[in-house]
Amino acid sequence: MPLLEVRNLSKRYGDFTALGDISLDIAEGEFVCFLGPSGCGKTTLLRAIAGLDPQSSGTIHQKGRDISALPPSKRDFGIVFQSYALFPNLTVVENVGYGLVSRRQRKAAIGLRVNELLTLVGLPDAGSKYPAQLSGGQQQRVALARALATSPGLLLLDEPLSALDARVRLRLRHEIKALQRTLGVTTIMVTHDQEEALTMADRIVVMNQGAIEQVGTPQEIYRRPATAFVADFVGSMNFLAGTLVAPDKVKVDGLTFGCTAQDGLAPGAKVALCIRPEDVRVRDLPSDIANRVAVEVAELDFVGAFCRATLKVQGTADVAMTADFSSNLIRDLGVELGRKLDVALPPDRLRVFAA
Amino acid sequence: MSLAASNRLPVLRVAMSRDDLMMRLGVVLLAVVLLVIVGLPLWSLLSKGFEDRDGKFVGLANYVSYFSTPALFDSALNSFHVAAVCTLIVVPLAFFYAYALTRTVLPVRWLFQGISLIPIFAPSLLPGLALVYLFGNQGFFKGALGGPIYGFDGIVIAQVFYCFPHATLILVTALATADARLYEAADALGASKLRVFFTVTLPGAKYGLISAALVVFTLVLTDFGIAKVIGGNFNVLATDVYKQVIGQQNFSMGAVVGMVLLAPAAIAFLVDRVVQRKQVALLTARAVPLIPKPKLGRDLFFTAFCTVVSLGILTILGMAAWGSLIKYWPYNLSLTLANYNFTNFDASGWDSYFNSVEMAIGAAVFGTALMFVGAWLNEKTREFFLMRGIVQFLAFLPMAVPGLVLGLGYIFFFNAPNNPLNFLYATLAILMINTVAHFYTVGHLTATTALKQIDPEFESVSASLKVPVWRTFARVTAPICLPAILDIAIYLFVNAMTTVSSVIFLYAPDTKLASVAAVNIEEAGTTAAAAALCIVIVITSAAVKALHVLADRFLLGRLQAWRRR
Numbered sequence: 001m002p003l004l005e006v007r008n009l010s011k012r013y014g015d016f017t018a019l020g021d022i023s024l025d026i027a028e029g030e031f032v033c034f035l036g037p038s039g040c041g042k043t044t045l046l047r048a049i050a051g052l053d054p055q056s057s058g059t060i061h062q063k064g065r066d067i068s069a070l071p072p073s074k075r076d077f078g079i080v081f082q083s084y085a086l087f088p089n090l091t092v093v094e095n096v097g098y099g100l101v102s103r104r105q106r107k108a109a110i111g112l113r114v115n116e117l118l119t120l121v122g123l124p125d126a127g128s129k130y131p132a133q134l135s136g137g138q139q140q141r142v143a144l145a146r147a148l149a150t151s152p153g154l155l156l157l158d159e160p161l162s163a164l165d166a167r168v169r170l171r172l173r174h175e176i177k178a179l180q181r182t183l184g185v186t187t188i189m190v191t192h193d194q195e196e197a198l199t200m201a202d203r204i205v206v207m208n209q210g211a212i213e214q215v216g217t218p219q220e221i222y223r224r225p226a227t228a229f230v231a232d233f234v235g236s237m238n239f240l241a242g243t244l245v246a247p248d249k250v251k252v253d254g255l256t257f258g259c260t261a262q263d264g265l266a267p268g269a270k271v272a273l274c275i276r277p278e279d280v281r282v283r284d285l286p287s288d289i290a291n292r293v294a295v296e297v298a299e300l301d302f303v304g305a306f307c308r309a310t311l312k313v314q315g316t317a318d319v320a321m322t323a324d325f326s327s328n329l330i331r332d333l334g335v336e337l338g339r340k341l342d343v344a345l346p347p348d349r350l351r352v353f354a355a
Numbered sequence: 356m357s358l359a360a361s362n363r364l365p366v367l368r369v370a371m372s373r374d375d376l377m378m379r380l381g382v383v384l385l386a387v388v389l390l391v392i393v394g395l396p397l398w399s400l401l402s403k404g405f406e407d408r409d410g411k412f413v414g415l416a417n418y419v420s421y422f423s424t425p426a427l428f429d430s431a432l433n434s435f436h437v438a439a440v441c442t443l444i445v446v447p448l449a450f451f452y453a454y455a456l457t458r459t460v461l462p463v464r465w466l467f468q469g470i471s472l473i474p475i476f477a478p479s480l481l482p483g484l485a486l487v488y489l490f491g492n493q494g495f496f497k498g499a500l501g502g503p504i505y506g507f508d509g510i511v512i513a514q515v516f517y518c519f520p521h522a523t524l525i526l527v528t529a530l531a532t533a534d535a536r537l538y539e540a541a542d543a544l545g546a547s548k549l550r551v552f553f554t555v556t557l558p559g560a561k562y563g564l565i566s567a568a569l570v571v572f573t574l575v576l577t578d579f580g581i582a583k584v585i586g587g588n589f590n591v592l593a594t595d596v597y598k599q600v601i602g603q604q605n606f607s608m609g610a611v612v613g614m615v616l617l618a619p620a621a622i623a624f625l626v627d628r629v630v631q632r633k634q635v636a637l638l639t640a641r642a643v644p645l646i647p648k649p650k651l652g653r654d655l656f657f658t659a660f661c662t663v664v665s666l667g668i669l670t671i672l673g674m675a676a677w678g679s680l681i682k683y684w685p686y687n688l689s690l691t692l693a694n695y696n697f698t699n700f701d702a703s704g705w706d707s708y709f710n711s712v713e714m715a716i717g718a719a720v721f722g723t724a725l726m727f728v729g730a731w732l733n734e735k736t737r738e739f740f741l742m743r744g745i746v747q748f749l750a751f752l753p754m755a756v757p758g759l760v761l762g763l764g765y766i767f768f769f770n771a772p773n774n775p776l777n778f779l780y781a782t783l784a785i786l787m788i789n790t791v792a793h794f795y796t797v798g799h800l801t802a803t804t805a806l807k808q809i810d811p812e813f814e815s816v817s818a819s820l821k822v823p824v825w826r827t828f829a830r831v832t833a834p835i836c837l838p839a840i841l842d843i844a845i846y847l848f849v850n851a852m853t854t855v856s857s858v859i860f861l862y863a864p865d866t867k868l869a870s871v872a873a874v875n876i877e878e879a880g881t882t883a884a885a886a887a888l889c890i891v892i893v894i895t896s897a898a899v900k901a902l903h904v905l906a907d908r909f910l911l912g913r914l915q916a917w918r919r920r
């Protein structure tokens with residue numbers, strides 16, 4: 001039985017549908033990310049699960065219990081907001097122990113638990129400080145410790161890292177993930193940062209305009225995006241406009257490319273042929289390799305670890321795509337502006353979507 | 356299609372937690388309290404206008420007779436005339452003063468700022484009395500104005516003094532929120548100083564100017580003390596209400612005049628709300644604060660300007676203070692404290708002063724509690740929109756209602772023999788309640804603003820941690836808002852000390868307040884003792900304010916160590 005079952009959840013604000021008929025299962029111990037562009041309804045869904053802004057219709061079950069109509073205080077979750085919502089006039093210890101005190105636990109027991117939590121989040125000595133005296137990353141950890149203090153069955157994180165600078169964000173990604181693994185607490189994190197979702201999540205829920213586009217592991221989402229939206233939103237992707245001429249052939253401006261068989265699309269359909277820049281093959285092309293095309297290097301952008309090249313496909317009017325070339329490759333093959341070379345688009349890396 | 360289908364699904368009804376239930380009960384209770392202290396008294400007033408002296412319904416007869424009595428109608432014209440002239444004088448004066456305080460480098464800026472606030476601590480009577488000393492029939496500069504001070508001229512001068520700080524405060528806020536980047540851009544484009552002033556500064560302060568103008572207009576229109584002291588035969592609406600009610604015991608006609616007074620005040624208030632809403636939208640953009648750089652010519656000019664204005668304020672205050680210390684104006688100018696022996700001038704003696712202090716403390720304590728808890732309930736209760744809307748409306752209503760009008764409503768409502776709250780009539784409690792009601796809006800707004808500035812998710816966090824919401828209120832919300840809470844308390848205290856208009860109908864012999872006693876003493880012709888009482892009030896409220904400033908600086912700093920980084 002999944003820990004959380006969301007069924008046919010909708011949320012309307014007047015005439016505007018913020019969430020339309022969402023159904024989703026989340027298993028015990030899973031780390032799930034809600035990923036999507038701004039305004040797609042991630043926060044709305046998270047707050048409905050928490051009971052903070054109840055859905056207009058639909059049901060939510062947690063551990064088999066119907067919590068659809070329960071107020072937040074009757075549900076079992078801990079939450080960290082983007083603003084952290086730390087109580088500024090209470091010390092770190094008082095913040096973390098806030099939910100413990102009201103449970104009438106013994107003072108000594110509370111003290112022990114708070115210390116344990118602070119050690120867990122890596123702030124064993126910050127107890128007597130006030131939130132304003134902590135850095136953003138430290139505040140984030142305190143908020144996490146406070147949310148975990150009561151050992152909730154579900155941890156909800158709404159863009160917990162977005163207020164931090166890039167370095168701290170990278171470090172905290174790993175810390176939060178490690179913490180979640182240690183505790184085994186089922187976690188839902190909202191983010192609009194695809195990298196964050198890809199590195200942290202066990203499963204990603206990609207959302208767009210109040211609906212779920214795809215649910216899958218990071219590899220599935222990245223390798224086999226289910227829709228053009230997902231393909232475009234997660235990672236970089238080349239979109240080449242073409243026509244499906246056979247179940248496994250796409251014609252792009254006179255050139256024909258082989259791909260895996262497309263069942264859902266009728267021959268003659270307008271399609272987008274997609275390939276990620278890093279999947280464009282250049283080195284050691286066998287002579288009989290499929291989907292070989294001659295290209296000219298039209299632009300070369302240095303991005304650090306690699307260069308992103310814009311390639312003009314020869315023999316077409318204006319078909320172009322980007323490809324990622326490592327520094328080694330650029331040196332070995334002498335890639336430079338205007339250089340003509342052959343590349344291949346491996347059929348198993350090509351995705352086809354109805355245009 | 357799919358929308359239609361999903362619309363047919365049953366709409367979810369969310370169960371209420373204990374917190375939700377308690378808060379909703381609180382909101383209902385608050386609505387009832389506000390209804391009793393604001394809504395129903397106003398309703399009584401409204402209906403009284405349609406009754407004759409014996410309480411029989413007479414439709415619009417009172418209104419017809421009001422508008423066909425030339426003398427009464429004239430005072431309406433007088434009121435508008437005075438209010439318009441005062442607005443035209445005060446707003447530019449206050450604008451330049453506020454400009455000096457915010458946009459130029461003044462020596463002793465804090466002193467200029469402090470002096471501009473003095474009139475707030477005085478009953479509106481005080482400038483009237485000072486003018487009598489200065490320009491009255493036996494005044495220093497008698498005839499300097501080319502005519503008697505009693506009447507239009509006197510009212511205007513006194514009102515300018517009285518309204519000045521209110522306009523200045525608004526305009527300082529408006530000018531202080533300027534965006535430095537706009538000025539840098541204008542400078543970079545090589546715009547002349549004058550052009551910058553007209554294209555950047557003035558438009559930036561536009562809403563502040565409108566707001567200040569409306570506030571001054573309403574203050575002048577509805578003030579009673581000044582017109583009473585220095586109005587002479589120049590009748591205005593506020594004195595008419597007083598005469599109809601106290602002089603002629605014609606309550607119905609008093610109610611009608613009250614309604615005539617209420618209408619423009621309410622309209623001004625509504626316009627101001629619309630304007631303020633726009634101002635908020637203006638402020639949300641991230642602005643870079645403007646810090647004025649020294650510039651000799653400009654700074655000298657504005658220092659001179661502020662000095663002149665400050666001297667004007669100090670002269671009026673000083674004149675009242677001096678007059679209160681003089682034996683027998685203008686024949687024997689030797690100093691005495693005899694005028695402070697109030698027993699010789701009013702039956703209540705110093706008791707009225709202690710009544711005032713007691714009333715002011717009570718209003719500050721209970722009023723602040725009601726306003727803050729009320730604002731919190733209304734801000735933090737989930738859903739329950741209709742009831743919260745009603746509370747919001749009732750909380751805003753007092754701002755639109757002149758004190759005199761509210762006081763009149765209190766007579767009609769609380770003095771009605773069939774009202775179970777009748778026992779409150781003629782007690783100090785009713786004065787306290789009336790004061791809290793009269794000044795409810797500003798306190799409510801201050802509290803609401805403070806509450807909106809703290810993280811909206813505190814309650815969500817508490818709910819997720821299963822901590823009852825009242826605990827978070829007591830441990831987090833209220834302590835964080837302590838500065839705002841103190842502001843409200845001081846505001847209530849000072850206004851309770853100085854208010855005349857709303858309580859003038861409500862006192863009994865043993866609950867007379869100092870401000871009212873001053874009116875009575877002045878009426879009896881003893882200017883010096885009236886001035887003395889006003890000075891005692893000024894000293895008390897200013898001292899409390901000074902304590903507040905000190906507490907803010909030193910005590911709060913220690914209590915609120917968590918604010919430091």
Ligand SMILES: Nc1ncnc2c1ncn2[C@@H]1O[C@H](COP(=O)(O)OP(=O)(O)OP(=O)(O)O)[C@@H](O)[C@H]1O
Pocket residue numbers: 013016018036037038039040041042043044045192
């Ligand atoms: N109280 C509300 N009233 C009306 N519309 C709302 C309300 N709250 C949210 N919305 C709308 O619902 C949609 C989803 O909002 P939501 O906050 O869930 O977006 P999000 O995916 O979390 O975006 P972001 O990444 O910007 O936080 C938005 O279009 C938003 O404008």
Ligand SMILES: [Mg+2]
Pocket residue numbers: 042043044190
């Ligand atoms: Mg969001």
